[in-house]
Amino acid sequence: MTDLGEDTLIVVEHEPYNAEVPLPILAADGPESPAFFIRNHFNRPVIDAESWRIEIGGEVERPFSLGYQDLVELPYTAVPTVLECAGNGRQLMHPSPPGTPWGLGAYGAAKFGGTPLAPLLGRAGLSPSAVEVKFSGADQGVVEDGREMHYERSLPMERALHPDTLIVWEMNGAPLSAEHGYPARLLVPGWYGMASVKWLTRIEVIAEPFRGYFQSERYIFESDSLAEDGAPVGPMLVRALIGAPLDGAELPFGKVQVAGRAWSGRGGIRRVELSVDGGESWQEADVHIPPSPYAPARWSFGWRPDQPGAYVLAVRATDMNGEAQPLDSRWNAYGYGNNVVQRIRVRVLSA
Ligand code: MTE
Numbered sequence: 001m002t003d004l005g006e007d008t009l010i011v012v013e014h015e016p017y018n019a020e021v022p023l024p025i026l027a028a029d030g031p032e033s034p035a036f037f038i039r040n041h042f043n044r045p046v047i048d049a050e051s052w053r054i055e056i057g058g059e060v061e062r063p064f065s066l067g068y069q070d071l072v073e074l075p076y077t078a079v080p081t082v083l084e085c086a087g088n089g090r091q092l093m094h095p096s097p098p099g100t101p102w103g104l105g106a107y108g109a110a111k112f113g114g115t116p117l118a119p120l121l122g123r124a125g126l127s128p129s130a131v132e133v134k135f136s137g138a139d140q141g142v143v144e145d146g147r148e149m150h151y152e153r154s155l156p157m158e159r160a161l162h163p164d165t166l167i168v169w170e171m172n173g174a175p176l177s178a179e180h181g182y183p184a185r186l187l188v189p190g191w192y193g194m195a196s197v198k199w200l201t202r203i204e205v206i207a208e209p210f211r212g213y214f215q216s217e218r219y220i221f222e223s224d225s226l227a228e229d230g231a232p233v234g235p236m237l238v239r240a241l242i243g244a245p246l247d248g249a250e251l252p253f254g255k256v257q258v259a260g261r262a263w264s265g266r267g268g269i270r271r272v273e274l275s276v277d278g279g280e281s282w283q284e285a286d287v288h289i290p291p292s293p294y295a296p297a298r299w300s301f302g303w304r305p306d307q308p309g310a311y312v313l314a315v316r317a318t319d320m321n322g323e324a325q326p327l328d329s330r331w332n333a334y335g336y337g338n339n340v341v342q343r344i345r346v347r348v349l350s351a
Pocket of ligand 1: 195
């Protein structure tokens with residue numbers, strides 16, 4: 001296999017820069033993916049870590065701020081996590097909704113290192129009026145109607161105080177890269193990536209639910225077949241993807257190793273099934289469950305085709321909640337949460 005590093009990303013948009021991973025990385029060995037997608041709403045900010053600080057304030061009794069050195073000296077924990085964009089698979093919806101035209105590679109798996117948020121909120125002392133926590137990124141730009149803003153999102157208090165919600169400064173043991181949020185970002189394991197605000201500058205405890213653009217006008221379900229209008233996008237839905245073989249592959253007759261990754265933001269993966277007849281019948285794949293419920297499970301299936309010819313392979317995961325991937329694409333106005341079963345066409349050649 002060729003080099004699967006950052007430079008193998010497939011550019012989806014140049015400005016702001018958005019890029020997805022090639023699907024073979026889903027079949028690569030190792031717990032961390034050798035490449036990681038990049039999703040930006042605005043151009044990347046330039047940050048001087050010497051003068052950068054995170055302020056923690058709002059509905060708290062003792063507001064304070066932290067510099068980079070203060071942050072990295074806090075208690076450390078590392079969490080292996082999948083991040084997937086809520087718009088992953090948007091291109092597979094018909095008609096294709098507006099938005100960044102992601103294929104299936106808005107995905108990455110990494111071990112993020114940082115400190116839990118809850119003790120910092122505890123140090124600030126939550127006021128009784130606190131209902132949500134809002135996170136601001138240093139990046140800014142213009143959205144529809146010429147409105148200028150920073151990238152900002154909020155979390156309900158319960159998720160903000162969850163022990164696995166972290167402020168992270170490391171990815172796979174190295175400082176975060178500029179693209180992924182250096183000096184520090186929020187990490188909300190199990191949730192679609194929009195929640196994990198990069199280039200964090202302010203954490204504000206608020207007394208009313210946040211109604212900002214990226215909270216109440218985007219990352220919501222609209223005209224959706226499953227969710228009510230305005231329902232927020234939250235935890236990642238169960239999904240499996242095939243990293244090998246690739247769509248359109250021509251395979252020599254004999255045993256074919258079909259492999260990929262599966263994940264869910266709702267407690268991890270219970271089973272993965274493969275179909276070699278386009279979804280008519282299903283067989284159990286081998287699944288290697290990782291220790292972290294947020295990390296992707298590696299799955300594989302040793303397939304021996306009966307005869308040469310054209311086949312449609314499909315993969316379907318079920319999570320610990322018993323939720324299985326749908327056979328048909330979901331549709332909604334902004335193209336979120338499309339975890340439809342992936343199908344690929346392959347041709348098995350004559351011996
Ligand atoms: N944070 C800021 N400040 N600005 C952004 O545009 N994009 C969000 C999230 N955090 C974003 C952000 C979205 S939609 C996703 S999917 C993830 O970052 C992507 O993280 P990555 O670029 O490290 O893969």
